[in-house]
Amino acid sequence: MTNQLVRKLSGFTDLSEAEVAALCHATGRAREIRARHDIIREGDKPGPVFVVLEGWAFRYKILADGNRQIMAFLMPGDCSNLNIGMLDEMDHSVQTACRARVAAIPRAEITALVADHPGIARALSLAQLTDEATLRAWIICMGRRSTLARVAHLLCELYLRARLTGLSDGHGLELPVSQIVLADSLGMTPVHFSRVLRKLRDAKVVTLTRGSLTILDLEGLIDIAGFDQNYLHRVVPGSDGS
C-alpha cells in the first residue's frame, strides 16, 4: 500500500510502517478535479492542505496588467500549502494544469500527523526546504540565464524531480502542461518558448509533444542549462551523465 506522497517523502527519510499507513489513511479521500480549476485562490483564509496525487498543478499570481507569473509546479506527491496555513491569507493562487486527483487533509490532521510521527515531520520539513531552494534556483534562472538556458533548466529540473519520486520511466515523463503555462513560468512569451524549444529539438536534446517530455541527451541538456543540481538536495542516480 503506497501512493505518490509516500514515495516522495520516503526519498527524504526512512518512514516506519505506521507512518506510511498514516499517510495513506490521510490521503484516502481524494477527489478528481477538472483542468484549470483554482484549488486555492489568493486572499483565501487557510483551509485544508491539498496533496496532488495524480496530475499537475501550479502556483501563480495575476498582475494588475493581466500578466500571469507561475512560481512553482506541483507534480504528483507535492503539497499546496503546508505551513502557509499559519499565515493570515494566501498571497497567491494554485490551479490544476490538467485533470488531477487531489487529497484534502484537514489542518488538524496534519498537525496530529506531525506531532505523532517524527519521520513525517522530518520529511515534510525537508520537502519544504527543497521547495524554498527551488524558488531560489528559479530566481537565478530568471535573472541570469538566456531563454535557451532557462527552458533547458526547467525541463531538466522537472525531469530530475520526477526521477527522484519514481515518476519517470527512465528517459522522460508525462508532462500534461501546455507551452503557454511553461512560458508563463519562465517569464517569456509562448511564441518565443516555441522557438527556443525548436532549437532544443533540432539539437536532439529533448522532444516535447502532446503532454510527454522525452530526454534524448541528459548530459547535453545539463550543459546547455548550466544545471547545478545541488539545490534538489538529493542524489539523482545516474544523472552525472554516465
Place this chain on the structure above:
Amino acid sequence: MTNQLVRKLSGFTDLSEAEVAALCHATGRAREIRARHDIIREGDKPGPVFVVLEGWAFRYKILADGNRQIMAFLMPGDCSNLNIGMLDEMDHSVQTACRARVAAIPRAEITALVADHPGIARALSLAQLTDEATLRAWIICMGRRSTLARVAHLLCELYLRARLTGLSDGHGLELPVSQIVLADSLGMTPVHFSRVLRKLRDAKVVTLTRGSLTILDLEGLIDIAGFDQNYLHRVVPGSDGS
C-alpha cells in the same frame, strides 16, 4: 534590553519577557565582520545560525559564466540559515554588503530555544514563511515586470520591511549597498540600473545616495512598482498612501 532580532520577531507575535531575555542572551556574543566577507559559503556543512544585528548581507550564487545573482537581502534582524541546517550542505553563499555585526548561535541552542519557547518557535516560523513569500514575489518581479517597475519594487520592499522592524525614521533608511549589488539582485546591469534610478529621481519618487535611501513619494513608488504588499503578511502602518 532589546535588539533588532527581538524587534523583528515581536512584529510577528507577542513574546514573553523570558523569551525576549532568551533571545538577547543567545545573540549576546556578536562579532564585527568586515564588508564583502562570506559568512557562509556554498557547499559548507551547516554550522551555527547567523543573525545580522547591524549592517546588511545578501544570499547569492555565482554561475559558471561568472555572473552573480543575489536572491535575498538580509537586513538587521534577519537570519542567514535557520532551517537550512537540516540539509546536507548550503546551495548558496551569504556575504556581508558592508561592515556588519553578526551573532552566531549554535544549532543546539536554537533547538533548545524553539523547544522551550513557543512564542519564539512561532515567530521564527512566520519569519521563514514570509522569507519564502518574498522569494515568490521576486520571481514575479523578474518574470513579468519592466526594469523600472523592478527597481521601484525592490526599493519599496526594502523600505516597507525596514519600517516593519523599526529601521526607518519615517521617510527612508540606511541602505549601505552599492548599485552593483542592487543590480545583481534584479538581474540587470549596473549601467542600466543607474539609468532607471535616474528616471525615478527625475520623477521625484526616491533619492538614493551614499548609502541612504529616501522615499519622496511612497504612493507614486507603489504605483510604478505595482506593489502588492500582501506577501509581507504584515500590515504596514500608513502605507496605504494616506
Place this chain on the structure above:
DNA sequence: CGCTGGATTGACTCGGATCAAGTCGAGTGG
C-alpha cells in the same frame, strides 16, 4: 596627490517581445 572603485552618460548591438498569419489536431455536430 594619485589610486581605486562606484556612478554616470553616450553610441551601438542584439535578444526577445510584439504583431500577424498560418498550420495542426482534437472534438463536435450534421
Place this chain on the structure above:
DNA sequence: CCACTCGACTTGATCCGAGTCAATCCAGCG
C-alpha cells in the same frame, strides 16, 4: 464521414528595451 470550430502550436517580419563597450566623473583613502 466530412465540415466546422477552437485552442495550441509554429513561423515570419518588425520593433524596442536592455546589454555591451567605452569614456568620464567623482569621492574616499592611503
